[in-house]
Amino acid sequence: MLSIPPNVNEHSSDAIQNALSRSYHAQSSRHGGAMDSDLFSQFMRRSIKWVILATVIGLAMAWYVATHFAKDTYYFTGQLRLEPSSVGFPFLVAPSTVDYTRYVDSPQTIRTLHKEFDIQGDESATADSITVEAYQGSSDMMIEMQGESPEKVKAILNELLVLVSEQSREIRDVAIEKHLAQFKLRTDALEDQEKEAEQKYDALCKKYNTHDLEAQFKANENDRAATNGLVAHRTIVCNLLRETIDDIKQTIVEARGGNIPRDEQDLLDEEVKQSIDTSRHAILQDKLVDHRQREAARVKLSAKQSELQRLKTLLARDLVTQAEVQEVESQVELLTLESNGDETINRLEGSISKIRDKMDSNDYLASSARAKYLARLADKLENKQQALAIAENELRDFSAHLKYMEAEYERLVDVTPKIRDFKDEMDGFNQQRQILRQETDAIKQLLATDGHTLTVNSEAYPSMHSVKNNQKKMLVAGFGAGSLLLLIPGFLIELFRITPSKYERLASKHGLPIIGRIDRKSASRFTGGTTSRVLASRIQRLNLPVGSSIALVSTGRQPCPTGMLYGAASQLAEEGSRVLIVETIGKTGLVPLPGEHTTEQVQEQTLEHGTTGPVDRLIINDPSLLCNAMSNQVWDELSASIRAYRYVLIGGVSSQDPSVASLVSAGADAVVVVSLERDAASLESTNLINDLIDFDARFLGAVIST
Known part of the structure; x- marks a missing residue:
């Protein structure tokens, strides 16, 4: 900057770097906002x-x-309906109307229609003229066909409905036949598996010497359960019998010592008394019988004696024989003996007397009762001992049988998993066979019905919009x-x-945001065009301090156009402020500024004051003087004048003198690279930008040529 203090220079440098860092990622070298706007506007204008x-x-x-x-096109519509059927469900998943749609315009169907109606033209055109409408879950299928001849379209559509209906039945029948064939294969495979399982089971039965392992296993379980019950029962019986025998023995010892329970004693006394009464009653009964026999014998004896007297009288008269008399005499003697029963009566009376004597004795009842009680206990003890012996024998037998059954059970336990597997496998075979039988029967029944086939519900009729142009x-x-x-x-x-050129590639190579594009026509105009406005807007966003300098360095042989400098300066001047353009006199001379202006000499340099505009221009005769002005605080009068401007735009530097361009750029607050000529991407241009980078030039962006 021209004679600006160092602190101001540092402040402007920081502002530029911060602004550039914020905008670098927002705008690329080829697709920045300003660049895209410029490209689009140029593209639209052209x-x-x-x-x-x-x-x-x-x-x-x-x-x-x-x-x-x-031309006019005629539309006809036909309707097919998918016949519902519960037969075969759920063993056969029948196609839906959506599945059948692909057969409507299939090559085979279209080929059949072409052959039958002699349709001229491509088959794909006929297929395109057919529209099928079907929805998932709906049983209706709408088919629409278009054509130039209404009669022919209607006939073709009716034939198409019939063809699709027949194809649906063929498809269903073929699917059923395939299912039946699969069922047959599955049934045969199932029978083979069942035979193989039975052969394995027969081999297992032969190994364990039985024909029904499962029945034998169940019988063993039942037998062991019953035997366990019997062993437990006999064990309890034996224990009870032993306790009973011990109690009886203890009771016998106590009874022999005269210790009989009171209630038993009373019962025994009563029994003894009843026994005595019974004996006496029997004796009295015998005595009564004997008395009756004796009385009867006496009656008979009296009759026989009378008969004997009568026979003896007749014997004397020889009317009877001696034998008859002797027979009667023997009967009389016998009856005489029977009627004389004194000895028996005496004996019975003696027995009754003895009984009475015993009953009168004091310890008869006690001794009889004790003897009777002991005899009863002895009988009971003998019975219990016999029962105990029987129970122990049975317990031994049952225990031995239980051991045998447990050993047999252990032998069968080893084969239990195999039995269970065989049973499960056979159950699975039976279940699969039943399912296959149900599937086969259900699908065979489906063949005899129209279920799951398309039938013609409505023949071809004109569509809602039957004719379209x-x-x-x-x-x-x-x-x-x-x-x-x-x-x-x-x-x-x-x-x-407007495609990106070598200038864009040069800017992209060095990471310079593209401010805008300019051609030679816009460069010659002092308005500067869109590029000048974008450049001025970019400088204003930096918020540089008063008197900040912006160097426009050209990478070609010619410096930055005066028109673009003047256009940007006009945009930057605001609210009474002025902008200074600094240029050097090159080989081609200077382009005069528009409008009126006055000229004065400042330290041998020409300063043009614009009287009709806010832009002034400082013309430096020698570029080296510009370099010295940017690097040293000289020309106090010139520096004081420049310090009053809002911005200073420095032009007139190019790759023609790279050292001057580098030094000027290093002293400026911001640098704009301008590429205008064909050699802008040459080695000299690249070296110039590299020198600017080495001098830490503060790049603002690039203006490229279109």
Whole structure:
């Protein structure tokens, strides 16, 4: 900067670097906001003529196509219905109406229609004229067909409905036959597996010497359970019998010592008394019987004696024989003996007397009762001992049998998993066989019905919009074809014109944001065009202090155009402030500024004051003086004048003198790289930018040539 104190210079440098760091990632070298806006505006301006011309040609093409190719199209609709059926469900998953749609316009169906109706043309066109509408879960299928002849379209559509219906039945029948064949294969495989399982089980039965391992295992379990019950019962019986025998023995010892329970004693006394009464009653009964016999014998004896007297009288008269008399005499003797029963009576009386004597004795009842009690205990003890012996024998037998059954159970336990596996496998075979039988029966029943097939529900009838004219479509197609025929090449030409050039690649190589593009026409205008406005806006966003300098360095042989400098300076001047342009006199001379101005000499340099505008220009005769002014505090009068300007735009430096350009850029607050000529991407241009980087130039961006 020209004679600006160091602290101000540092402040402006920090401001530039912060602003650049914030905007660097927001705008790339080829796609920055300003660059894209400039590219788009140029592209649109150049493309307007192509758009107008393409519109005219498109309208002409649309009129021609609509008048020569428009025609009427007739639409007919037919309806098919998928017959529902619960037969075969859920063993057969039948296709839905959506599944059948692919057979409507299949190549085989279209080929059949072409052959039957002798349709001329491509089969794909016929397929495109068919529209199928079906929804998941719906049993209706709508088929619409279009064509130029209504009679022919209706006939073809009716035939198409029949063909699709027949195809659906064939598809269903083929699917059922495949299912039945699969069922047959599965049934045969299941039978083979069952035979193999039975052979394994027979081998296992043969190994364990039985024909039914499962039945034997169950019988063993039942036998062991019953034997366990019997062993437990006999053990309890034996324990009870032993306790009973011990109690009886203890009771016998106590009874022999005269210790008989009182209630037992009373019962025994009563029994003894009843026994005595019974004996006496028997004796008395015998005595009564004997008395009755004796009385009867006496009666008979009296009769026989009378008969004997009568026979003896008759014997004396020889009317009877001696034998008859002797027989009667023997009977009389016998009856005489029977009637004389005194000895028996005496004996019975003696027995009764003895009984009475015993009853009168004091210890008869006690001794009889004790003897009777002991005899009863002895009988009971003998019975219990016999029962104990029997129970112990049975317990030994049952225990031995239980051990045998447990050993047999252990032997069968080893084969239990195999038995269970065999049973599960056989149950699985039976279940699968039952399922296969149900599936086979259900699917066979389906063959005899119309279930899951498409039937013609409605023959072809005119659609809601039965006739349509394609004139509008032809207009749109003609306009589109005609306009695009010219518009696409025009856009490609204009796009090629604004494609990134070598200048963009140079800026991208060094990471410089592209401020804008400029051509030679806009460079010659003092308005500077869009590039000048974008450049001024970019400088203003930096908020540089008063008197800040911006160097515009050209990478070509020619310096930055005066028009762009003047345009940017005009945009930067605001609210009465002025902007100074600093230029050197080159080989081509200087371009005069527009408007009126006055001239004065400041330290042998020319300063032009604009009287009609806010822009002044300082003309330096020798570029080396500009370098000295940027690096040393000289020309006090010039520095004082420059310090009053809002901005100082420095031009006139290029790659023609790289040392001056580098020193000027190093002393400026911001640097803008300008590429205008063909050799802007040459080695000299690259070296110049590298020198600027080495001198820590504060780059603001680049202006590239289009």
